[in-house]
Amino acid sequence: MANQNPSSIAYWRALTAGLWRENPTFRLLIGMCPPLAVTTAVKPALTMGLSVIFVLVCSNLAVSAMRNLLKPHLRIIMFTLSIATFVTIADLYLRAFQPEMSEVLGPYVPLIIVNCIIIFRAEVCASKANVLISILDGISFGTGFTIALCILAGIREILATGQFFGISVMPTAFVPCAAMQMPVGAFVTLGLLLGLTNLLTAKKAG
Amino acid sequence: MLKIKYFFQQSWLLLFSSFCFGLLIAVANTAWLPIIEQNKKDKLNNLMRGLIADANTFEIAIEQLQIPIQKGRVEKTNVYKALDDKGKTIGFAFVAAGSGFADKIELVIAVDQKCEKFLGFKTLSCNETPGFGNKIKDKFFNSQFNNAPAGKLQLVKTGNPQEIDNEIVAISGATVSSTAVVNMFNIYIDMVKQELQKKGLF
Numbered sequence: 001m002a003n004q005n006p007s008s009i010a011y012w013r014a015l016t017a018g019l020w021r022e023n024p025t026f027r028l029l030i031g032m033c034p035p036l037a038v039t040t041a042v043k044p045a046l047t048m049g050l051s052v053i054f055v056l057v058c059s060n061l062a063v064s065a066m067r068n069l070l071k072p073h074l075r076i077i078m079f080t081l082s083i084a085t086f087v088t089i090a091d092l093y094l095r096a097f098q099p100e101m102s103e104v105l106g107p108y109v110p111l112i113i114v115n116c117i118i119i120f121r122a123e124v125c126a127s128k129a130n131v132l133i134s135i136l137d138g139i140s141f142g143t144g145f146t147i148a149l150c151i152l153a154g155i156r157e158i159l160a161t162g163q164f165f166g167i168s169v170m171p172t173a174f175v176p177c178a179a180m181q182m183p184v185g186a187f188v189t190l191g192l193l194l195g196l197t198n199l200l201t202a203k204k205a206g
Numbered sequence: 207m208l209k210i211k212y213f214f215q216q217s218w219l220l221l222f223s224s225f226c227f228g229l230l231i232a233v234a235n236t237a238w239l240p241i242i243e244q245n246k247k248d249k250l251n252n253l254m255r256g257l258i259a260d261a262n263t264f265e266i267a268i269e270q271l272q273i274p275i276q277k278g279r280v281e282k283t284n285v286y287k288a289l290d291d292k293g294k295t296i297g298f299a300f301v302a303a304g305s306g307f308a309d310k311i312e313l314v315i316a317v318d319q320k321c322e323k324f325l326g327f328k329t330l331s332c333n334e335t336p337g338f339g340n341k342i343k344d345k346f347f348n349s350q351f352n353n354a355p356a357g358k359l360q361l362v363k364t365g366n367p368q369e370i371d372n373e374i375v376a377i378s379g380a381t382v383s384s385t386a387v388v389n390m391f392n393i394y395i396d397m398v399k400q401e402l403q404k405k406g407l408f
Contacts, residue, residue, distance in 0.1 A: 066223070081224060095238070178336070
């Protein structure tokens, strides 16, 4: 890394920050509504994750492109405007081409507008960095968020139904635990995963 | 004049972006709205066809029928006429809405051509608690409405769910959702029957 161009290091950092080091769900604990609400199965979790990636990348791109024109007192309204536009487009797309998933996700797709990961990245990265770094940052944080959702959803789906991505993976003797599909299942799984994350981080630091 | 100039200096980006983003949404909406509308129609048709298997087509028999729900609230619904290959009416179907435990429940309910018995129901939208209220979709509860008399239904806590009569055995642990479904049947069927009778459709 020492011989690398400083800009390539910045690009690499932008591309990897959200995956683990600053993972929004496991490390920063922001945008916690979808991890609790839409992780009953992997399919809706993946759909939500991909929608968030789309919104993050597009809003970061829009905010970064206009960053030099932004007036400080208007920046939040500009962020919200761009985020709301791309969320509406994602919602319309899902309703047109993925109607079943749109129904399963219900109000949680329009609620991406108030997901703090997106406004956080617009404020911290896109309003200060160039377009390429902002896009990489959007991909990184969106992917980190999607991976976290899929891990949570995978565990819950297997324990609640014995299936993964709708395919049966457990032996016939397996007794499904309905509680894992309910909010309690989301909180318990998330809590255990956060504990595991802390353990791994402490081991790495120690 | 200076104030107007200052206003535009401060907000031109916001005004311009609002126009551009609004245009983007309008383009997406125009392009995808027909598909979204078609998806809704297809879903309703599939559900109605699932209830009235012999139906070839569905036609609107009563448009925007007003159903007083509760506390002055009114829901509007279309009543569809199911026609077989020969164009003969073989039943009616309509969308019923009511408040469940977690959210609004929407059902597609079907009755036979004489409005004497229910042909069953299917859920159009239901966000009830998984494992509890969500069980309104299960055969145990759902099948009790197939061929039940198209009149006032009564929710009971215990009984034989396989016996087809006006008594519906509630889902244990989901009384609110069970009550909501039975209430929807009771509220809607009266109004639908009256209106169909008025129009001489059966």
